[in-house]
Amino acid sequence: MWPVFAEAIAGLARQKLRTWASVARAVATLLQSRSDRPYSHVVADEAQDLSPARLLFLRTLVAPGDDDITLAADIGQRIYRRPFSWFAAGLDIRGRASRLRVSYRSTQQILSLADRVVLPPVSEGQEDLSRDAVAVRAGPKPRLVRCASAAKETEVVADWIRACFDDGIPAAQIAIFARTSTMVERVGAKAARLAGTKWAELKDEREPDGHAVMLGTIHAAKGLEFRAVAVIGCGRDLIPLPSVLTATTSARDTALAEASERQLLYVALTRARDLLLVTWTGEPSSYLEQEWLSEVTAPLAS
Incomplete structure (x- = not known):
């Protein structure tokens, strides 16, 4: 090369x-x-x-x-x-x-879920990456919701947005993130419209709209925080993103890609300060451990 x-x-x-x-x-x-x-x-x-x-x-x-x-x-x-x-x-x-x-952003409940997503990268030399952080605040458990279809997932997210409004959370403190821009548009934007609220896409070159729910990919979420966050499309077909894993040519590269995908999900989950919603259709991501799935807060929607 x-x-x-x-x-x-x-x-x-x-x-x-x-x-x-x-x-x-x-x-x-x-x-x-x-x-x-x-x-x-x-x-x-x-x-x-x-x-x-x-x-x-x-x-x-x-x-x-x-x-x-x-x-x-x-x-x-x-x-x-x-x-x-x-x-x-x-x-x-x-x-x-x-x-x-000590984490000063997310509640202990959100942090506990997010920390279990991350695995140590393949090799970090002298770095010890064990995660045993604690939060200074407590809050409700994150909601994990399995949906029968994209349409039902849209309804679940729209109902969640309305519930956030009922709790006094302003639109600008609500965000919806997904692994791909297609999922942002197919579920996130539709959910905001169904909830009857304005929405705006996170863009580096544009100031956030103070009266709109913020939408974006997980990459756009980096460095931000919101009182309430929905991470949508957390199914096995999107997280990890198959095209990322199949693009590698060695076992080490595949392991690195897996670690990166886990870190992306970690970033998305830890943008939430108080409330966290995780949704998917079909089979859940392999990064969501079985002990969490036993506490899914909504049955398979019909």
Whole structure:
């Protein structure tokens, strides 16, 4: 594959263009040649989404020392990057890491369900990814609802939206997420219309509508939180997404894809602060454990 990359790099050079990764590496190379560094301390959040090039860039912003860099990361929310060694990127966290065990967003009931979804990735070197977090708040159990059809799933979600309104939750604090945009449109948008409320799709370039229920894919949910969240389409045919697993060529890649799909579901579930609804048709996702399915809160709709 290297001739392909070499040609792409040469083509960018001819056009005097750079990728963001090459910008990060170029600046890091420049800073490494200097005796002084521009900052005395660096703090970075969401570090699980940083690439090796960007971590190297952060490393070179500040001179190595006892209190040089603080990174906050949740490996369970890594949905954009494959695993790699932070040590190889110049960050030795051995003996310097502290686990933050308290969740201030979701209730203990939501957190317990979400944490059981995530499995440790295939290999993380020195990282210990056991999850034993606790929440500062308690709330109702998440609702797991099995539906006979997409039409019935739409009705269930619409009834849930109305119940949220009855509980005093404003539209802007209600969100519906799905693995695919097709499911967002086929069930999420229809449910909002059936509930008689405005809805808006989450877009990076657009401010959320303060009077509309928010809809989007799980990827769009990253970094957000809402009082009430519905994660729809959690059936075996969508989570994990079959096309993601069949695109791999090795057992390791398949395991990594499985871990990524689990982390996506974890992200979706943990966007909820107070109320969580999980719906599906047909067979449930294999990531929903049998002990939960025994507590499904609605019978198979007819």
